[in-house]
Amino acid sequence: MEQFECSAAIQVLPAVEGEEVIRVVDEVIAYIKSTGMNTYVGPFETTVEGSFDQIMDMLKECQRICIAAGAPSVMSYIKISYNPGQGVWSIDKKVTKHH
Numbered sequence: 263m264e265q266f267e268c269s270a271a272i273q274v275l276p277a278v279e280g281e282e283v284i285r286v287v288d289e290v291i292a293y294i295k296s297t298g299m300n301t302y303v304g305p306f307e308t309t310v311e312g313s314f315d316q317i318m319d320m321l322k323e324c325q326r327i328c329i330a331a332g333a334p335s336v337m338s339y340i341k342i343s344y345n346p347g348q349g350v351w352s353i354d355k356k357v358t359k360h361h
Contacts, residue, residue: 265349266300266311271341273307274324276333286331290324302353307339309353314344 272294276286291308295301297320299312310317321340328336343350 264300264352266313266352267346267349268314268317268342268344269309269311269350269353270317270321270343271307271309272321272324273339274328275337275339276328276331277335277337278333282332286328286333289331290327293323293327294320300353302357307341311350311353314346317342 274287274290276283278286291303294308294310297310297312297316299310299316299320302309310320312320321338325336325338
């Protein structure tokens with residue numbers, strides 16, 4: 263099983279109305295999936311695993327995608343677990359037993 267030094271969960275809330283929220287969030291999720299990092303999409307947030315630098319770059323780009331998709335602003339809620347020495351618990355370790 264691969265060991266990751268960092269995992270992060272992100273929830274983006276673009277300042278758009280109605281169904282537009284889903285469209286913009288879907289663009290962000292598509293981008294996150296395109297990074298090749300291990301990804302888990304949940305109903306309120308998306309979790310990724312990778313290197314610290316990969317994740318920080320991805321988090322910055324998520325904000326830019328919301329603006330490029332037409333949101334005048336975006337609020338993001340982010341949780342980060344970072345342990346460069348021993349790694350972090352994997353998404354699978356955290357959720358597999360519940361599915």
